[in-house]
Amino acid sequence: MDYHVQSDTITIHHITNFDLQQTLNCGQCFRWKEEDGGFTGVVKDKVVTAYFKNRQLTLKNCSEEDFLSLWQNYFDLHRDYGKIRKDLSGLNPILKKAAGYAPGIRILNQDPWEALCTFILSQNNNIPRIQGIVQRLCEAFGSPITGNHFTFPGAETLAPLSVEDLAPIRSGFRAKYVLDAAQKVANKEVELSALRSAPLPQAKETLMQIKGVGPKVADCALLYGLHRLECFPMDVWMTRAMATLFPGVEASSFGDYAGIAQQYIFHYSRMNPQLFEQACG
DNA sequence: ACCCAGGAAATTC
DNA sequence: GAATTTCATGGG
Numbered sequence: 673m674d675y676h677v678q679s680d681t682i683t684i685h686h687i688t689n690f691d692l693q694q695t696l697n698c699g700q701c702f703r704w705k706e707e708d709g710g711f712t713g714v715v716k717d718k719v720v721t722a723y724f725k726n727r728q729l730t731l732k733n734c735s736e737e738d739f740l741s742l743w744q745n746y747f748d749l750h751r752d753y754g755k756i757r758k759d760l761s762g763l764n765p766i767l768k769k770a771a772g773y774a775p776g777i778r779i780l781n782q783d784p785w786e787a788l789c790t791f792i793l794s795q796n797n798n799i800p801r802i803q804g805i806v807q808r809l810c811e812a813f814g815s816p817i818t819g820n821h822f823t824f825p826g827a828e829t830l831a832p833l834s835v836e837d838l839a840p841i842r843s844g845f846r847a848k849y850v851l852d853a854a855q856k857v858a859n860k861e862v863e864l865s866a867l868r869s870a871p872l873p874q875a876k877e878t879l880m881q882i883k884g885v886g887p888k889v890a891d892c893a894l895l896y897g898l899h900r901l902e903c904f905p906m907d908v909w910m911t912r913a914m915a916t917l918f919p920g921v922e923a924s925s926f927g928d929y930a931g932i933a934q935q936y937i938f939h940y941s942r943m944n945p946q947l948f949e950q951a952c953g
Numbered sequence: 954a955c956c957c958a959g960g961a962a963a964t965t966c
Numbered sequence: 967g968a969a970t971t972t973c974a975t976g977g978g
Contacts, residue, residue: 699959791959798958801976844974849961886961907959938959956978964971 673744682739684729689753691776692724698777698939699799700896702790702806703824712821714810715746716783719821748778748899756929760936763926766917767933770940777935779901784864785857786824787897788879791889792849808841830854849884856882868898875900895931904930912948913941 675684696704696711704713710723710732718738723730731743744750757775761768793809794802813829814822831854838847856862862882867875872894879890891905904923906914914921917937926933941947 794958795960796958796973797960797975798977801958804976842975844976845962845972846974884961888960892959905959908957909959942959958975958977960973962971962973964969966967966969 673749675739677736680733680735682731682734682736684731684739684749685727687724687727687729687749689757689775690724690727690729690747690749690778691774692722692729694774694776694939695747695778695780698774698935699942700935701780701782702799702803703810714817714821714823715742717815717817717823718742719817719819745781748781751778753778753932756932757936760926760929760933764918764921767926767936770917771933771936773940773943774936777932777939779899779932779935780896781899782896783824784867784893784897785827788853788857788864788882788885788889788893789824789827789830789850791892791896792853792882792884793843793846794892795846795849795884795889797846805841805843809838809843812840827854827857831858846884849882852883853885864898867894868900872900872902895934901931902928904934907938909938909941910934913937916948917941 673684674686675682692711696713704711710721712719712721718734720734720743721732729747731739734743757771761771790802790806793805810822810824813825816822830851833851835847835851838850841847843850857864862878867878870878875894875898876887876890879885879893880887885893888905888907891903894900895903895905904926914923923930923934
């Protein structure tokens with residue numbers, strides 16, 4: 673990794689197949705905010721502002737140690753997305769088009785609990801509203817960091833709460849699901865870290881013991897939180913996209929990186945809804 | 954008022 | 967068992 677450090681800022685050079693806007697606005701995460709050309713986000717108890725231009729990623733308010741121990745992995749910088757995209761593009765011409773639409777997408781290495789919790793909140797919901805609920809959750813129950821930023825509240829913090837306690841975040845019927853997840857994670861009934869290496873069907877089954885976690889949310893937790901890149905979450909957009917753009921194609925045919933294919937297809941579909949409009953006349 | 958939103962549980966058939 | 971309805975909340 674070719675980078676240099678200047679006071680509280682790190683610049684990483686020669687990054688290809690990467691784009692902040694595509695990666696942070698493709699629906700896999702809910703806490704990054706775009707402001708004056710950069711993105712500010714929180715991971716664990718660290719806040720950075722990120723900029724990307726001319727193949728250079730700049731992280732402000734980031735020490736070398738934080739970059740090496742946290743952000744490098746968070747942005748999945750070591751993985752060869754060029755090769756993955758090329759391989760996926762060879763499988764199907766429509767997939768090639770979807771991947772080429774946003775070639776800078778990367779699957780983030782998010783905190784497993786945060787991914788599970790936020791995708792429980794995502795069900796039958798829309799992205800702007802999910803972002804609002806997550807922000808209120810952090811403001812109400814996270815720990816303050818700096819500049820009005822908060823950590824994502826841990827499972828052990830949420831586990832003792834009641835649905836009434838969660839009323840201010842206005843998550844509706846999902847509050848009881850978040851609490852059940854928090855309790856099962858806090859009391860080790862579900863050990864998220866163990867799901868990194870567990871057989872996939874078993875990992876999925878374990879997550880689905882949690883109330884409010886079905887096949888789709890389990891796949892999201894595995895893909896976005898535990899980096900199980902073969903997972904292929906099927907939501908309303910993906911169901912539509914597979915039926916319309918990939919008739920007769922099975923997700924499993926996309927192989928070990930089906931989850932990355934899923935993200936290309938999801939983003940491409942959401943940015944081009946006209947693909948699914950009923951032709952009339 | 955009606956529809957939908959990165960679904961899943963509860964109910965009905 | 968498979969198909970349908972309900973679940974809170976907010977924006978269009």
